[in-house]
Amino acid sequence: MKARDIFAVYKDSIMPTYTKVPLIFVKGKGSKLWDIYNKQYLDFFPGWGVGSLGHCHPKVMQAVREQVSKLIFVANNYYNLPQAKLAKELTRLTFPAKVFFCNSGAEANEAAIKLARKFGDGRYEIITFENAFHGRTLAALAATGQKKYQQGFEPIPEGFRGAKLNDLPSVKSLVTDKTVAIMLELIQGEGGINLADKGFILELRKLCDEKKMLLIVDEVQTGIGRTAKMFCYENYGIIPDVITLAKALGGGLPIGVMLAKKEIADTLTAGMHASTFGGSPLVCKAALAVLQAIQKEKLLSKTEKSGKYLFSRLNELKNKYPVVKEIRGLGLMAGVELAKEGKSVVEKCMENGLLINCTHDKVLRLMPALNITRKEIDRAMIILEEALRGL
């Protein structure tokens, strides 16, 4: 198929739910991607947070190859070894907990919402936050609370109340005898790389303890090493009651996980929740390879160093170009807030072989692979600077 034929098929036969960029990728390795014309791109936003190890990490490829020749799928009424190993590893890396496996971030959040409602035993309200993003299924959309995503899909499921991030009184004013949980991202990704303050999170933990509410942390984007800790909550000195994971955990294969403290996990019993594909041997084997690679290749300490370097380079750009208003983020999760819309910067970077993202119109989002090199950061900064110069 030629490029124009591929575009034609998309136009005719695939629902237009995505704003498309006219690039057709055929190959990826580490932080590099090649398009159909063999043009090379440096990927500073691999898979919207999926590519923590970059594209086609050799250990993930090896794990998938091995597993694919043994057993790809087996239903969840049976047992499988990779699922057991992954559950053991996730609970070793977090806290005494049990996991539920599914296939995406939205699905993991749906599972968390259902767990909270069942746990609530009549209490069902969940406090979420302005500018949050928890996914596109209906309950996750209700938790997301952003009108632009909800419009046209009403009635939106009820039971979600929107507070302001880092504003404790706005949270406290929403707590009623029906409130069962507080759900948030510690760094709002889609919302524009907005960081929760440590003091605020400690207060939320206290409030949840006092009122016997669950603290649900959506780690779909921040988890699996992104912030130089395996999980972002480790930066905050708290233990959540529930975390949700997806994106980077599968190394490119679809996975979702809802992980809950042991004492509340058995709230969901046989028949209450399910996902046909959740926790298949193939996906679990890939996820185990991801977790092993992060640990063996010391990617958390590398992320800390590379992140510091990336932020120092971004701050240089801020000092040079007044259009750059603020640099925010942690580890290798960076937001560059501009005084103007960032669409043209993204396009210019793309033209010159650098892939980045822009969210909330004005915030450039850079989330390179955790194994990104200094040389690659330098190359990206040259391209980004050129794009900013033209703004």
Ligand SMILES: Cc1ncc(COP(=O)(O)O)c(C=O)c1O
């Ligand atoms: C924080 C957060 N939660 C949930 C989701 C939804 O994940 P998925 O697209 O896998 O359903 C996303 C996706 O961007 C996300 O960033």
